Amino acid sequence: MPAGVAGRPNLNPGMTRLVRADRLAAELGVSGELHVKDDSGNPTHSFKDRVVAIAVEAARAFGFTTLSCSSTGNLAGAVGAAAARAGLRSCVFIPHDLEQGKVVMAAVYGGDLVAIEGTYDDVNRFCSELIGDPAGEGWGFVNVNLRPYYAEGSKTLAYEICEQLGWRLPDQLVVPIASGSQLTKIDKGLRELIALGLVEEKPYRIFGAQAAGCSPVSQAFKAGHDIIRPVRPDTIAKSLAIGNPADGPYVLDIARRTGGAVEDVTDDEVVDAIRLLARTEGIFAETAGGVTVGVTRKLLKDGLLDPEATTVVLNTGDGLKTLDAVASGSRPTAVIRPDLAAFRAAGLA
Amino acid sequence: MSVTVRIPTILRTYTGGAAEVTAEGSTLAEVLADLEKNHTGIGARVLDDTGKLRRFVNVYVNDDDVRFAEGLGTPTPDGAGVSIIPAVAGGC
Numbered sequence: 297m298p299a300g301v302a303g304r305p306n307l308n309p310g311m312t313r314l315v316r317a318d319r320l321a322a323e324l325g326v327s328g329e330l331h332v333k334d335d336s337g338n339p340t341h342s343f344k345d346r347v348v349a350i351a352v353e354a355a356r357a358f359g360f361t362t363l364s365c366s367s368t369g370n371l372a373g374a375v376g377a378a379a380a381r382a383g384l385r386s387c388v389f390i391p392h393d394l395e396q397g398k399v400v401m402a403a404v405y406g407g408d409l410v411a412i413e414g415t416y417d418d419v420n421r422f423c424s425e426l427i428g429d430p431a432g433e434g435w436g437f438v439n440v441n442l443r444p445y446y447a448e449g450s451k452t453l454a455y456e457i458c459e460q461l462g463w464r465l466p467d468q469l470v471v472p473i474a475s476g477s478q479l480t481k482i483d484k485g486l487r488e489l490i491a492l493g494l495v496e497e498k499p500y501r502i503f504g505a506q507a508a509g510c511s512p513v514s515q516a517f518k519a520g521h522d523i524i525r526p527v528r529p530d531t532i533a534k535s536l537a538i539g540n541p542a543d544g545p546y547v548l549d550i551a552r553r554t555g556g557a558v559e560d561v562t563d564d565e566v567v568d569a570i571r572l573l574a575r576t577e578g579i580f581a582e583t584a585g586g587v588t589v590g591v592t593r594k595l596l597k598d599g600l601l602d603p604e605a606t607t608v609v610l611n612t613g614d615g616l617k618t619l620d621a622v623a624s625g626s627r628p629t630a631v632i633r634p635d636l637a638a639f640r641a642a643g644l645a
Numbered sequence: 646m647s648v649t650v651r652i653p654t655i656l657r658t659y660t661g662g663a664a665e666v667t668a669e670g671s672t673l674a675e676v677l678a679d680l681e682k683n684h685t686g687i688g689a690r691v692l693d694d695t696g697k698l699r700r701f702v703n704v705y706v707n708d709d710d711v712r713f714a715e716g717l718g719t720p721t722p723d724g725a726g727v728s729i730i731p732a733v734a735g736g737c
Contacts, residue, residue: 421705424730428654428664523700526712540710542732545700 305381306352307374309345310452312337314460314608319576320589324596329606331466333457334579336614340401342535342582343478343612344374347449351438352378354445360436362387363407366423367439368416368474368535369398370613375438376405387435389419394534397617415529417540439475450478454485457608458495465490465500467605470592472584472612473504473513473558474536476543483550503601504547504558505591507531507566507583513544517558522548532563532621533583535613557600561590569593570615570622580615588612646671648721650680651728652687659687668727673706674717676727691729701732 312335321330335343363379363386372388379386386407403409412419426432438446471479489495506514509531512524524544529537569590595601632638670676681688704711705728711719
């Protein structure tokens with residue numbers, strides 16, 4: 297990572313809380329330590345601030361004047377905010393059907409926001425073509441031509457998790473998969489800490505989590521394949537809705553190398569898991585967090601996760617970004633007149 | 646059948662810097678073979694040793710990812726646009 301990244305104006309992401317989740321553990325039948333790495337606490341409320349901080353520093357070094365990205369939503373907000381703080385122009389690209397919260401988050405920082413009529417994979421393809429065109433001259437796409445730098449930012453998740461555990465490796469991690477980049481860089485970060493002697497080497501297992509409506513990596517894992525067949529996404533977990541994940545093959549390699557697995561859950565299970573995490577730990581996760589908690593529950597049920605081990609589950613974004621997922625079941629328990637008789641009559645005393 | 650092939654920046658060293666070239670063929674496999682004939686070396690960047698599309702390269706015929714169609718057997722009608730795109734992504 298560029299050494300000067302912290303020295304210039306950036307959003308100062310990271311060092312988010314690692315929550316010891318005893319009540320969730322009890323609910324899931326886990327007797328070992330269960331932790332939630334809650335990255336909703338970043339400046340734009342997702343882990344994307346980490347990767348963008350590195351990409352901005354690289355963009356400065358290359359002399360790019362416009363900061364850009366293809367995004368499923370969270371990244372667009374992180375790029376808009378980071379560009380504003382760095383004094384760069386931004387122009388970001390999203391699929392046209394994103395959640396309102398993410399559209400507002402992407403637009404509010406004053407940069408240009410372009411909605412593409414298509415899926416994320418169409419947006420991605422468009423950006424790849426724009427980069428090779430004179431119209432994209434001088435543009436730094438954080439997740440395309442700055443990708444080698446950008447991706448390294450996810451290693452800070454691994455560093456922090458180990459530090460917050462008292463400089464030890466967890467036994468098991470459950471990580472969401474969209475492109476698969478984050479999972480591969482968490483593995484890299486853990487291996488770097490081992491190589492530096494900052495943690496004691498021991499086996500760890502990395503598990504990947506997808507939504508059933510966009511689960512090309514999970515399908516490939518279960519079928520024993522080492523290539524990914526792209527799918528057309530259809531899930532409420534839009535931040536994970538990448539049908540053609542670039543780092544998918546590497547995720548398969550890591551899950552198999554570490555003795556982990558890749559699993560997926562339905563949208564109903566995602567919503568249940570968001571509610572479970574909120575109810576037991578007071579953490580309101582976005583749909584991607586519902587995916588990791590839901591997959592954790594499923595892996596425990598199937599005996600693939602060890603309930604006695606130290607486990608870290610990632611929540612990569614804030615539930616306020618995906619309110620629609622839980623809005624229908626989250627209403628006032630009662631609507632009453634402001635008097636005690638009405639309160640008693642509602643049966644809540 | 647003559648088609649237009651869009652070349653990504655990273656492969657333009659094989660096409661003398663051209664962003665678009667024309668190629669002949671009625672299937673993607675034939676188009677790629679013709680491309681290799683005129684721009685030696687480019688084929689190996691798109692296909693692996695066994696002749697399959699590389700894991701990290703996406704190819705579109707018009708707007709369709711060929712992995713959703715018939716892969717290398719995907720028909721390339723006269724005037725079609727073929728795009729070769731290196732795999733990149735955002736999200737988690």
